[in-house]
Amino acid sequence: MKTIVQSIIALLILNASSVHAQWTLRLKSNVEIRTWKLTSKADKEQKGLGGATIVLYKSGSVVKELVSDGNGDFEVDVPPDGEYMLVVSYPGCNTKKFSVSTMGVPEAVGKDNFKPGFSIGGFIMAKAFPGVDYSSLQQPLVKIHYFPDGKKFDDDEAYTNQVLGQIVKIAESENSVISKFCSFNKIADMALAKGDCPAAKLNYEKALSTIPGEAYPAEQLPKVGLCLKEKEEAAKKAAEASAVKDAEAKAAAEKAAAEKLVLEKAAADKAAADKAASDKAAADKLTKEKADAEKAEAERIAREKDAGEKARADKAAADKAAADKLARDKADADKAAADKVAKEKADAEKTNAEKLAKEKEAAAKTLVEKEALEKAAAEKVAKEKGEAEKAAADKLAKEKAAADKAEAERLAKEKEAANKSEAEKAIAEKAAADKIAKEKAAADKAEAERLAKEKAAAEKTETEKAAAEKAAADKLAREKAAADKLAKDKEAADKAEADKVAKAEAARIAKEKADAEKEKLAKEKEGKAKSQAEDDAIIKADAEKREAARLAKEKAKAEKEQKEKEGLARSKAEDEAAEKAAAEKREADRAEKEKMAYETKQKEGQGETDKGDAKYKVPQVLGANKYKETVTRADGYFKMKRYSEAKTAYEEALKMKAGDIYATNKLAEIEKLTAPK
Incomplete structure (x- = not known):
């Protein structure tokens, strides 16, 4: 990772030159300032820092104090025979420390025109991010002390590697904070562009809580305020328009209801008036009919009386019986007439009474119906209004619920995408960090081997040469014995390794599934659901992919070991002859190439750690000619058909020089030679 390269201090060795007996260790370095411009993405700027404070302490007391020049460069002479701490600081940035020990230099060396020097690759000063543990920066990043074997000052490599792991963790934490901050800003920008002011405000505020004081979210929040104000005004106008519309509808409904009541009352009044007129006409008719009947009866009686009197006068001698009969007939007629009149009168009165009762009942019923209609109309108006x-x-509630649901789903999807992106990035960064650590360890191991070989070559005595040849012979014997043992133990080892890998993979899958389930439950609690089926599918696909890769790797490894075993079945004499020839050629080539590489680096001004993110590139801490030595060693193994060792050496070379065509082609050739037939 770039942050690893920029956080750890690269160290380069400058061979000591001599002056006088009273020597000092001259340290040279450079201070750079790194600044960030954080929006929805992270832009970094790095340049030389003038004015940084450099203080050399001894037992807590200041020995020397100076500041870096305009380019960030500085030099400081460290006195002999002491334990010192070099501290670099700048306001607002994390302080960096170096431990320097000038103890242990033999008196004879110190008097022999000894003028040691050491160049520190550079200090990167940057502000601290919240939530990142910088406690490891309280200890020295590098420990420098005297090495008697080389009569030079150098760093404690084991300690440097330990600190490198801590610096990687700091870099990962910083990247996580920056990624989280930029992710919140990106989500907020998208929400603001869509007019989703609440979501934009929420995510800008989350960004500010992640890294307080950053300018971008603070600059964007006023825009969100304007957006919210416009939304509120629009909502207010819409509510007012809706209220006016509702009031108008209510007034129209009330007016229609009132008009309807008026019409219904007028109709009811007319019906009552018509009924009263009808009742009066019926009563008048009944009275007239009664009077007519009484008059006709009186006239009839008068006529009968006149007829009787005339008959009596004409027939004076009428029979008394006829007279009595006539009287009886008259009485019967009178009684019948009276009964008839009484009956007709009673029937008429009864009929009239019944008619009046029915009409009264109808009128009462009409009144009740009218009141019921009026009540029903009023209830209908109230019901329709309600x-x-x-x-x-309900419509407003449904629209709001639908809008809230749509908003929640949109935020959930955006959050899911952001979390997925962040998780993928974290996984990729962790994998890159693991790879760099592994490659660094391999590079350090190769460097240690190279230094050991250079030391042996520098002494160049016949005795040492014989010892080296004997060591090479012993090494070949050990390798042959190891190969024989490997062939016997291979099946058991492979099975044990396969079981171990399977168990580890099963445990990893179970843990990942449990972590995914835990994360899913947390997201569901926040209202941002994620499909379990998708999680299970992703975990299953990842597990299957890893298992397939593991099986393929094991198969390739087994086939490669078989090829190596066959390659080791060559004669010891050929190995020794080839090794000796390769060693002599390698030594000659190394000296020439080392000289050329050193001159090239001096011309190009190299001295700091290479930077970049190429596939095989790692921080190159010590030694400028490691690559040439590694390629030479790999070529020797290749010529002897020791393909496994050659492949390892070519891979080490690629780590030192990313994208090298020669090493890449040789690796492809080895893969072809060792591929299953």
């Missing part, structure tokens, strides 16, 4: 208000409220 239903209209309820329908409007």
